[in-house]
Amino acid sequence: MRVPVLAANWKMFKTNREALAYVREISTLARTVSGVEVVVAPPLTSLATAVEAARNTVIGIAAQNLHFEKQGAFTGEVSAAMVKEAGAGYAIIGHSERRRLFGETDQSVNRKLQAAIAANLGPIVCVGETLDEREANQTLAVLDRQVKDGLDGLTAEQVADLVIAYEPVWAIGTGKVATAAQAEEAHAHIRGRLRQWFGGDAADRCHIVYGGSVKPDNIAELIREPDVDGALVGGASLDVKGFSEIVLRSQGKA
Ligand code: 13P
Secondary structure (H helix, E strand, C coil): CCCCEEEEECCCCCCHHHHHHHHHHHHHHHCCCCCCEEEEECCHHHHHHHHHHCCCCCCEEEECCCECCCCCCCCCCCEHHHHHHCCCCEEEECCHHHHHHHCCCHHHHHHHHHHHHHCCCEEEEEECCCHHHHHCCCHHHHHHHHHHHHCCCCCHHHHHCCEEEECCHHHCCCCCCCCHHHHHHHHHHHHHHHHHHHCHHHHHHCEEEEECCCCCCCHHHHHCCCCCCEEEECHHHCCHHHHHHHHHCCCCCC
16 A cells, blocks of 8 residues: 655745744654655755754655766756765655756656666656646646656666656646546556556556645545545645645545
């Protein structure tokens, strides 16, 4: 059984001081919940602080990005080994904002994924279609391409340990959440492809979480779907009370 993963993607929000207060509070809450895994992805400036605040708790800490090279003249970038040494257990890879605003492609996503795995980080790989692609009935084809090219060369065992975040671009930060049926259709499709390309064990163990305007009042409906294994939460995760509520309402699935 897949234990639901609830991850807070803060994007470019929160100072170090704010991060410390938040992680302390969510760590306290996490002691009282069971059957869910909670992950927080702060900006890099707060990564070490968040790791320290989450020490001896069940909260996992994720980087929001990394570079695929081990080191080099790449001003402004950090490597997988650097975020691993800073204490991160996970890394978000290929978020649609990275793809749209920073030129990431399925090929660079693949290289980042390989780098994260080599550094022993748990990747949270993002896929999802734009509104134009959905309206042109291209959703499943886009997901096929992103999953096939993004995960190219991975072993079944590596795929089993992945978290894939289905984040329809039109639902991110818009308040327009996918319906539970739309999410389930995409998740079930992705899982079917994983089964076809990597085998049944990888497909059954891989977590597929939903992202895009997740809020306390829609998480229960989404997580009820058989192939929705948690959520990657942006805006609603910035408020620790709101994110706590989302975590609480996700319990009981496993
Ligand atoms: P919102 O929850 O703000 O729509 O963002 C989703 C997201 O991009 C999480 O990675």
